[in-house]
Structures are given as C-alpha cells and as structure tokens.
Amino acid sequence: MAMYHLSLFFCSTLIVVWLVSSVDSIAVPSSNCYVIDNSSYIYDFTEWIGFPFEYSQKDSDLVVRFCKDVESRSQMGYVDFGRYEPSLYFIASSGSGNFVQEFHSGDLTNCELHSFDKMGRTAQVNIFCGRCSDRETCKEKRGCVCSVSYDGTMCRVLVELAISCGHRGSRVFEGFTVGFHPRSWEVVYNGMTQMGFEKPYHEFSFGTDQTIVSLYLTAISTLSNLVGKPSFEVNPSKGLEVKLSGSGAKGSPPTTLSPTILNVNWRCDKANSSPYEVVFTIPIDGYEPIKFSLTKTCEYDQERGSDATRGWATFGVLSCVFIVLASIFCCAGFVYKIRVEHQRGLDALPGITVLSACLEAVTGSELGYSRADTLNGSFVNSTSWDSLPVTEQATQRTGERKYGSM
Structure with a gap:
C-alpha cells in the first residue's frame, strides 16, 4: 500500500513538473485585435x-x-x-x-x-x-x-x-518590460514577448564575437516584488557556455525608475552550423512566467579570455613583489654599508654611490646624481678655473659626466 502511494506521488510530481516546464511564453498576438x-x-x-x-x-x-x-x-x-x-x-x-x-x-x-x-x-x-x-x-x-x-x-x-468571447488566455503580468536599454522594450513589452524573441530566429541571432549582452528589466513598483530569479536552458545543451550576472540575475525587484540589469555572458566552446538557443524564464508570483529566447551563432571556438587575463594578472603581481623585495634588499644593504663606514670613519660618499647604483638597477633609469669622480673633481681651485681659457672651460664642462636632469 505504501509503495502504491509512493508511486502515485511520484507520477503526480512528474505531471506537475511537465506542466510547468511546458508553459509557453505569452507572445504578443499577430494583430492588434x-x-x-x-x-x-x-x-x-x-x-x-x-x-x-x-x-x-x-x-x-x-x-x-x-x-x-x-x-x-x-x-x-x-x-x-x-x-x-x-x-x-x-x-x-x-x-x-x-x-x-x-x-x-x-x-x-x-x-x-x-x-x-x-x-x-x-x-x-x-x-x-x-x-x-x-x-x-x-x-x-x-x-x-x-x-x-x-x-x-x-x-x-x-x-x-x-x-461569444470564447476561452480566455494566459494571465499577463502587465507593465513588465525587457529591453536592451533602460527605457526600451524590444524583447518583452507589457508582459508579452515580442516577435523575434518568442522562438529562435536566425536573423535575430547575436554574432560570435559578442560575448556579453545586457538586458534591462522594469516593472510597476507596486508589483515588482512578484518578480523572481531568472533561469535559462541552452539548446543544444553543450557547446555554448552561459553565465548570468547583474542585479537582475539575483532576482532584485525591478521598477520603472530603477531597472535591474541582467548580463548574459556567453562564449562559444564549440562551433555549430546552426545558432544556439538560450531560453530564459522569469517566474512571476501569481502570473504566467515571462519566457523569451536569445540566439547566438558560433562560427568558431573562442579562447577562454578569463584564463589569459588571469595569467597576465599573476605576472603583474609577481613583478610587483619582485620589485618591492629588490628595493628592500638594496635599502638594507645601503644602511648596512653606511653604518660600517661610519664605524670605520670612512667617507660616506661611496655609500651614496652604492644607493644610486642599487636604485638604478631596480628602477631601470639613471638618477640625477653625479658619479663619485665628478663630485670629487668639483673641488677645483677657483683661481685655476677662472684662469683657464674659454675653450678649455667648454671642454672641461663637456668632459663632465652627469646623469639625469639638473
């Protein structure tokens, strides 16, 4: 007896699931009547x-x-x-x-x-x-x-x-729109799916290179809490990777003043002769769900751009770490050199030379310090400098080796 009730419950569950999954989109009628x-x-x-x-x-x-x-x-x-x-x-x-x-x-x-x-x-x-x-x-x-x-x-x-009005149709969630801009409704208008998006159309397909499509959802503010979290199905099921993001993907309530954004990130993993169909379903509490289709052509396989970006990011982080560590070691060596020279009573100028060379090696550019021999050569008798002819003064200036801008 228990097995009978269990099988009956299982069958009824399958029927309910089939009825829910077989609900078609509320497409706008083919006329204004x-x-x-x-x-x-x-x-x-x-x-x-x-x-x-x-x-x-x-x-x-x-x-x-x-x-x-x-x-x-x-x-x-x-x-x-x-x-x-x-x-x-x-x-x-x-x-x-x-x-x-x-x-x-x-x-x-x-x-x-x-x-x-x-x-x-x-x-x-x-x-x-x-x-x-x-x-x-x-x-x-x-x-x-x-x-x-x-x-x-x-x-x-x-x-x-x-x-004779006949049989009434589905219950429409009036005031709900879906468009490619915050104030447009190309996909869904007044709760009804527009022509071109109620089923797959090759002429309405998105190209292979377009890896992201943004949809804007709006609804009457008093009914916005009835909008649920969207879901999707891909046909064929393999070959197109689809991910949803944005406030619309989280099920945030959309309003006419503050539309929610549903970002569709899709990438072709496998080329296909016919477009891929992505069927979106947005549940509405108390109303028929909003359903619409987007199609994408995949003429060739696309590389995983996220992996390449991740590799460049890793390279940049490692480079920054290397530069920081090199700077720390150079500065530590410079401080140690100055301390040893101070203890021995030596001139501190060689320490400056060490620091200059270290920083030049780290940054890859020459600094605005003169070399040690130039600094030493600056202590020339002013009388002998003045007594030199003009041509020799010019030669002396040319012979100085300066690095960087003064």
Missing part, C-alpha cells in the same frame, strides 16, 4: 477581424465590422463613423460591459461645428461577453448588436455588442 480584461487575462480576436455584425431597425441600419470600422447605411449612402483605432486597441470596460472598442476619424460632413477638433464622426462599441445588458440572447452564434444610439451634437454613435 486583442484585449486584456480587468483580471489581466488576454483574449485574442485575430480571427474576428472584419467580421460584420449588422443592426437593422426602422430608424437605423448599422454594421460593425469587428476591429475594422463602423458604418451607417441609408438611402443617401454610407456614413462612416470611424475606423478601428490601433493606438487604443481593446481596453477593459469600467462600466457594465466587458470591453470597449473605439473608432475614430469618420466622415466630417455636417459635423464641422460639432466634432471635437474636426476629427470627424466617431463610434464607441461596448462589448458584452455572452448576453446583452438587457439579458437578451443573440440568435447568431458569434453574437449580435443589442442596441444603437446616436449623439447628433457630438456626431457620435454608441453601440452595444454581445459576442
């Missing part, structure tokens, strides 16, 4: 673009082409109430509905004096998932227009639309 609800779950309506929802009544004949435009039809022809505004996409509704679509830059005819900033007619479509606000059920499978109301003074139409 998507929306994130008030609970941060994403709905992708890419397949619905242009689908018509018609509304025919005595006082109105209107059609909403999903994520495209809104038009009113009459005997005078079509009246455009705006086109889908890409900059707004979908937004979650703050009223009784679920979502809101905005349409702008419609016809300007008869709206020159009323339309805001002469931008033409506009439309607002309030979307309900399931039934209309009056609980009426649509006969069509995808949905229907529940009601239409016009605002003549604002040249605006308000449409209530009920649709």
Whole structure:
C-alpha cells in the first residue's frame, strides 16, 4: 500500500513538473485585435477581424465590422463613423460591459461645428461577453448588436455588442518590460514577448564575437516584488557556455525608475552550423512566467579570455613583489654599508654611490646624481678655473659626466 502511494506521488510530481516546464511564453498576438480584461487575462480576436455584425431597425441600419470600422447605411449612402483605432486597441470596460472598442476619424460632413477638433464622426462599441445588458440572447452564434444610439451634437454613435468571447488566455503580468536599454522594450513589452524573441530566429541571432549582452528589466513598483530569479536552458545543451550576472540575475525587484540589469555572458566552446538557443524564464508570483529566447551563432571556438587575463594578472603581481623585495634588499644593504663606514670613519660618499647604483638597477633609469669622480673633481681651485681659457672651460664642462636632469 505504501509503495502504491509512493508511486502515485511520484507520477503526480512528474505531471506537475511537465506542466510547468511546458508553459509557453505569452507572445504578443499577430494583430492588434486583442484585449486584456480587468483580471489581466488576454483574449485574442485575430480571427474576428472584419467580421460584420449588422443592426437593422426602422430608424437605423448599422454594421460593425469587428476591429475594422463602423458604418451607417441609408438611402443617401454610407456614413462612416470611424475606423478601428490601433493606438487604443481593446481596453477593459469600467462600466457594465466587458470591453470597449473605439473608432475614430469618420466622415466630417455636417459635423464641422460639432466634432471635437474636426476629427470627424466617431463610434464607441461596448462589448458584452455572452448576453446583452438587457439579458437578451443573440440568435447568431458569434453574437449580435443589442442596441444603437446616436449623439447628433457630438456626431457620435454608441453601440452595444454581445459576442461569444470564447476561452480566455494566459494571465499577463502587465507593465513588465525587457529591453536592451533602460527605457526600451524590444524583447518583452507589457508582459508579452515580442516577435523575434518568442522562438529562435536566425536573423535575430547575436554574432560570435559578442560575448556579453545586457538586458534591462522594469516593472510597476507596486508589483515588482512578484518578480523572481531568472533561469535559462541552452539548446543544444553543450557547446555554448552561459553565465548570468547583474542585479537582475539575483532576482532584485525591478521598477520603472530603477531597472535591474541582467548580463548574459556567453562564449562559444564549440562551433555549430546552426545558432544556439538560450531560453530564459522569469517566474512571476501569481502570473504566467515571462519566457523569451536569445540566439547566438558560433562560427568558431573562442579562447577562454578569463584564463589569459588571469595569467597576465599573476605576472603583474609577481613583478610587483619582485620589485618591492629588490628595493628592500638594496635599502638594507645601503644602511648596512653606511653604518660600517661610519664605524670605520670612512667617507660616506661611496655609500651614496652604492644607493644610486642599487636604485638604478631596480628602477631601470639613471638618477640625477653625479658619479663619485665628478663630485670629487668639483673641488677645483677657483683661481685655476677662472684662469683657464674659454675653450678649455667648454671642454672641461663637456668632459663632465652627469646623469639625469639638473
């Protein structure tokens, strides 16, 4: 019985691990026809673009082409109430509905004096998932227009639309970005992995010589503590050495004012005909993890630059130690020489000569001291010096051997 429970626990653990490891990245949809609800779950309506929802009544004949435009039809022809505004996409509704679509830059005819900033007619479509606000059920499978109301003074139409929203997607960690600069988001924007980094692309690969890539992570400050420590997997598993460093690698909370840095240090240990893929996973408490891919080409094997640097550093330290020890021995010998000469009553000038030679040997340069014979030769009778002809004085100066600058 115990073995049965143990095997059951082992199997369930494997299932959980498989489910966690099989979570794909939340990639940005291929179109602008998507929306994130008030609970941060994403709905992708890419397949619905242009689908018509018609509304025919005595006082109105209107059609909403999903994520495209809104038009009113009459005997005078079509009246455009705006086109889908890409900059707004979908937004979650703050009223009784679920979502809101905005349409702008419609016809300007008869709206020159009323339309805001002469931008033409506009439309607002309030979307309900399931039934209309009056609980009426649509006969069509995808949905229907529940009601239409016009605002003549604002040249605006308000449409209530009920649709079958379908299955919601993953929960998005909104406000989270990953970019190659502190204020950019080429890799991840608003919690969704951007095109080019959701899977390997040869054209997005980094070159062999680029051994480090820095990524900057930002998040909303109130939610920054939910960001965990990143991890990575390399495919193929051997041939590319990858190490992470920086504040982002430690799991420090990123904010918009203080981004964290994730340094990716990678080196090609083995050349490969196809790029290496590095899949990064950043866990988010309560949300789907952030996943993105970076690829690197390895056209040749790279030497271990760290070993070469370490060798030069060791050589420099040993050289400094040798110079210090040589200086100590020379100074000790000089002090000993001076003390012995003082005890014997000898002249101290030979000690200076010893010190000069010692320091010249250590530093490799000549010092600004004259040699002993020059110092001794300086004690010349001033009368005989003055009595020498000018040419002989010049010859005497030239004959002196000075070292260093005076």
